[in-house]
Amino acid sequence: MKRFFSSKPLLFIATSIFIMLLVFLNRGGLLGVPKGLFFRIVVPSQKLVLKVTRPIFNFSDAIISIRDLQRQNRELQQKLNKCLTENTQFEEIKLENEKLRQALDIRLKRDWRLLPANISGFDPENLGEFIMIDKGEKDGLNKDNPVIIADGILVGRITETSHCCSKVLLTTNSTSSINALIQPSRASGIVKGEHGLGLMMEMILQGKEIKVGDIVITSGLGGVFPKGLVIGQIEEVRSSTNEIFQTAILKLLLNIEDLEMVFVITDY
Amino acid sequence: MKIVIPILIFFAAIVLQTTLVQFASIFHILPNLVLTVGISWAILRSYKETVLCGLFAGIMLDMLSGTEFGIKTISLIIILIGVNLLAKEFLSGPRILLLTSLSFAGTIFYGLMNFYLLNLTFYLKLIHFKPELTWYVLVGQGVYNMLLVFLVFWILSKIDKWLLYYSKQVKLSR
Numbered sequence: 001m002k003r004f005f006s007s008k009p010l011l012f013i014a015t016s017i018f019i020m021l022l023v024f025l026n027r028g029g030l031l032g033v034p035k036g037l038f039f040r041i042v043v044p045s046q047k048l049v050l051k052v053t054r055p056i057f058n059f060s061d062a063i064i065s066i067r068d069l070q071r072q073n074r075e076l077q078q079k080l081n082k083c084l085t086e087n088t089q090f091e092e093i094k095l096e097n098e099k100l101r102q103a104l105d106i107r108l109k110r111d112w113r114l115l116p117a118n119i120s121g122f123d124p125e126n127l128g129e130f131i132m133i134d135k136g137e138k139d140g141l142n143k144d145n146p147v148i149i150a151d152g153i154l155v156g157r158i159t160e161t162s163h164c165c166s167k168v169l170l171t172t173n174s175t176s177s178i179n180a181l182i183q184p185s186r187a188s189g190i191v192k193g194e195h196g197l198g199l200m201m202e203m204i205l206q207g208k209e210i211k212v213g214d215i216v217i218t219s220g221l222g223g224v225f226p227k228g229l230v231i232g233q234i235e236e237v238r239s240s241t242n243e244i245f246q247t248a249i250l251k252l253l254l255n256i257e258d259l260e261m262v263f264v265i266t267d268y
Numbered sequence: 269m270k271i272v273i274p275i276l277i278f279f280a281a282i283v284l285q286t287t288l289v290q291f292a293s294i295f296h297i298l299p300n301l302v303l304t305v306g307i308s309w310a311i312l313r314s315y316k317e318t319v320l321c322g323l324f325a326g327i328m329l330d331m332l333s334g335t336e337f338g339i340k341t342i343s344l345i346i347i348l349i350g351v352n353l354l355a356k357e358f359l360s361g362p363r364i365l366l367l368t369s370l371s372f373a374g375t376i377f378y379g380l381m382n383f384y385l386l387n388l389t390f391y392l393k394l395i396h397f398k399p400e401l402t403w404y405v406l407v408g409q410g411v412y413n414m415l416l417v418f419l420v421f422w423i424l425s426k427i428d429k430w431l432l433y434y435s436k437q438v439k440l441s442r
Contacts, residue, residue: 008315015319015345022327023338031337038331042283049287057291121286123333125300130334132286159334167334195405197296257290 036162043134043165046121054260112226113267115139117147119259120165129173129193131156133262136164146225146265153253154178154218154229155262166264170256171231172199179221180231182214182248191216191231191250199232199250206246210237216250226268273431274309274317277424278325281305286332297408299416300375302329306344307374307413308421310352311366312428322348335382336389343381347374371417375410 025031062069117133135141147155147168156176160167169176176193180201187208189201201216214234220227232250239246285301292299302325310318326341333340351370359366383402 011316011319012349015323018323019326019338019341019345022341026337035331038328042286042328042332045279045283046287049283053288053291121283121332122290124282124285124302124329125298125333125340132332169334173334195402257293 032162036164039162039165043120043132046132047118047134050119050121112265114148114263115141115266116261116263117166118261122256129170130159131168131170131256131259131262133166133168133264134164135264136166137161138163140266141166141264142266144224146229146268147262148229148265149254149259149262152228152230154225154231155254155259157224158264168262172197172252172256178225178231179219180216181219182208182210182216182234184214185209188219188221189245189248199252201234201248201250202245204246204248206239206241206244208246210234210246210248212237216248226265270431270435271317271320273427274313274321275324277305277309277427278302278321278328282325282328282332294412295408297405297412299412300378300409301416301420303344303347303375303378304371304413304417304420305424306348307351307371308367308417308424310348311355311370311421312424313352315349315352315356318348318352319345335386339382339385339389342385343378346381347378350374350377367417367421368414372410372414375413376406379406379409 022031115135117135117139119131120134121132123130133147141158141161143158143161145158147157149155154171156168156170156173158166159169170193171178171191172193172195174193174195176191178191179188180191181188182201182204185208187204187210189204191199191201194200204210212234216231216234218225218227218229218231230253232252234248235251236249237246238248281302289298289301306318306322306325309321313321322345323341326344329340329344330337351374355366355370359370379402
């Protein structure tokens with residue numbers, strides 16, 4: 001046996017057969033137990049490394065970007081002031097809306113059932129394609145459950161679950177495609193991921209007016225995501241008169257590297 | 269012991285790749301620590317160990333990534349075998365040149381092989397395949413890995429020396 005494996009071509013052939021066997025076993029769903037065992041070892045190790053290193057990186061980032069932070073702080077202060085003014089107006093509108101709802105007897109949509117989960121790891125090769133979270137089948141998570149952050153900003157959806165953890169396909173993943181609406185104009189389109197680097201909204205009809213800064217939300221079509229989750233903000237509009245559709249480049253409103261906790265919508 | 273140490277090294281590399289390395293992105297480009305460790309190990313160690321380590325690391329990568337199972341394993345093993353054969357039997361010259369060229373070329377071929385195999389599984393038919401983005405990521409990662417490989421190789425060569433010393437001691441004690 002030892003002699004058999006000492007031959008280079010034979011070792012290569014044996015390894016190739018073994019890989020093929022693993023691929024077929026995986027297709028048949030027979031690798032669930034070894035995968036589960038592997039995740040039970042990997043996830044705690046990942047969590048430990050993140051717990052130790054994240055504060056160090058956050059601290060060093062803060063020192064490096066202190067000038068940027070000062071500038072951001074000024075900008076945010078200005079935005080806050082603007083928001084405070086708008087908020088007062090919205091409060092008034094909300095009260096008026098509630099009164100009208102009561103008058104018309106329209107019930108508000110029920111709240112989503114959220115489950116908090118910690119990030120236990122990132123995609124091994126491409127930032128912005130997948131993340132791992134420390135909640136799985138034992139916590140009642142299922143495939144296609146939407147994942148958001150606290151502000152209602154969409155992170156992605158669950159694509160694979162095991163006993164203790166789940167894999168989340170991020171919106172920036174190249175295979176991700178979401179039915180979306182541009183909030184002010186109600187123009188619909190499809191948001192697709194761009195190799196983990198960003199987002200692009202396609203299939204927006206030419207006649208629809210869209211502008212930089214508009215917020216893009218989920219339309220609720222397709223049944224995977226509830227309506228109204230924030231996907232991103234329009235950064236650039238690509239429009240040409242000889243094309244049927246317009247395209248928009250979206251800015252992500254979350255930084256994947258900074259994600260620590262997410263919420264899984266288990267029921268909506 | 270001879271196989272436990274590399275398994276632990278690759279396990280640590282995978283854990284670091286999915287955690288710590290994510291904070292080291294420059295212009296959205298990440299280094300591939302597992303590939304860098306694999307290339308360094310393939311230069312230092314035997315063919316048999318290269319194949320076994322490539323198999324172990326590839327399976328772990330496949331389990332943790334979202335692509336079709338087997339793609340990373342096949343790509344990684346082929347690249348590591350190529351690096352091992354080139355470094356041991358075909359190429360000679362200054363080690364720095366060997367390290368940088370194999371690391372850069374290994375990264376590019378590994379990425380291309382991933383894309384090619386993904387294409388075979390019809391994965392890429394569903395997505396926007398943008399050559400300019402692919403090359404941006406691949407070349408960027410190749411340069412990043414080329415820089416990282418020096419540190420990784422230095423650490424692994426120390427471990428390699430210790431392993432050689434350990435196996436000599438074991439032989440002598442027999």
